[in-house]
Amino acid sequence: MKGIILAAAMTCIAGSAYADGATTGMVGGAATGAILGGPVGAGVGAVVGGVAGGVIDPPPAEVVTYVQQAPAPAETVVVQERVQVGAALPPDVIVTPVPDNPKYGYVVIGQERVIVEPQSRKVVQIIQ
Known part of the structure; x- marks a missing residue:
């Protein structure tokens, strides 16, 4: 339970502290991966989240x-x-x-x- 709360807190802090999509994606992916797969899941989630977060936003x-x-x-x-x-x-x-x-x-x-x-x-x- 502590791991889930810590992961959720990390995601919120990272989302508000960084405007960079790749960084936010990495932290969010790591948190989700940690919840689902423990330490190994955190590493995989960080990589996947970083790639997804680094996607270029469409123009106005x-x-x-x-x-x-x-x-x-x-x-x-x-x-x-x-x-x-x-x-x-x-x-x-x-x-x-x-x-x-x-x-x-x-x-x-x-x-x-x-x-x-x-x-x-x-x-x-x-x-x-």
Whole structure:
């Protein structure tokens, strides 16, 4: 019983103390894993929770609308690697910033509009 209360308290403290999703996911996963599987479950839960907590949040609706309606650049972008959410774009791909929300940028690759986090170059969402 003490373990369950301690795990629940750790989850609440971590959730309020950290804005980082991966950290919160790790602590929450460890707490849940400890409840279900003891010390081994805590380790497994921390790894799974960290991965799930590190998932990129979708952009706001106004960013998606802007990227959908923005004119396509004159040059075609070709990327050799498969473009997928969470993966970083190559450094030679030019990311166009979203004017009203500099936290996001976009690239048009073929027929897909790709919303990107400019600092990390990670793909946030792919619009078909």
